[in-house]
Amino acid sequence: MDLTPLQIAVQVRDIAEARRFYQEVLGCLEGPSGEEWLDFNLHGHQIVCRLNQQLGKHGRVVLHYHLVEGKYVPVSHCAVVLGMRKWRALVKRLKQQRVKFFIEPYRHLKSAPGAQATLFFLDPSGNALEVQSLCNSAEELLRCERQRTLAAWMPWAILTAFIVCCILLLPKKSENEIAAENFAVPARLPTCASAGPCVP
DSSP: OOOSOOEEEEEESOHHHHHIIIIIITOOEEOSOOSSEEEEEETTEEEEEEEOGGGOTTOOOOOOEEEETTEEEESSOEEEEEOHHHHHHHHHHHHHTTOOEEEEEEEESTTSSSOEEEEEEEOTTOOEEEEEEEOOSHHHHHHHHHHHHHHHHHHHHHHHHHHHHHHHTSOOOOHHHHHHHHTOOOSSOOGGGTSSSOOO
16 A cells, blocks of 8 residues: 655756656656656655756756765655555566666565565665665565565575585486496406416
């Protein structure tokens, strides 16, 4: 279930470029717009893009970062919260559109109730956008717990499968090879063997 809709505003360097990104890549519905601003709807959240001509055609917003759980997160960023199902659908869409994630989709605070999923990416003007989701319902909490358990056991399952494959692929000796090993001929015959019967 989505939380209260948010309104976020970003500055963009080019209106046409912003329209292509937010409509075609993110799948936002465009609302009332003007020559120097665009209004979009992202799953009920309002995104307003306002032209900043000082950025220039190839300019980008300057970002500063701070360290959170080993990842550098933009201090200035916009965030929306979606239900887990919509979050997963958006992740799939962004990957299909080959959007380069600033921070790849992942879940943190996995062991806590209400585990949070998040991702970061930048729009063409360099605005940092975060999309979050919370495992709020009992169904989603169960799904999060299953995925956490699966992630914990996956390396062991892969290692076990690798060992089994190695064992199965070891060269097997045929019955003839085994029989030949049991009836091995000495490397060197006794001297008397070539000169006739051995005399005690």
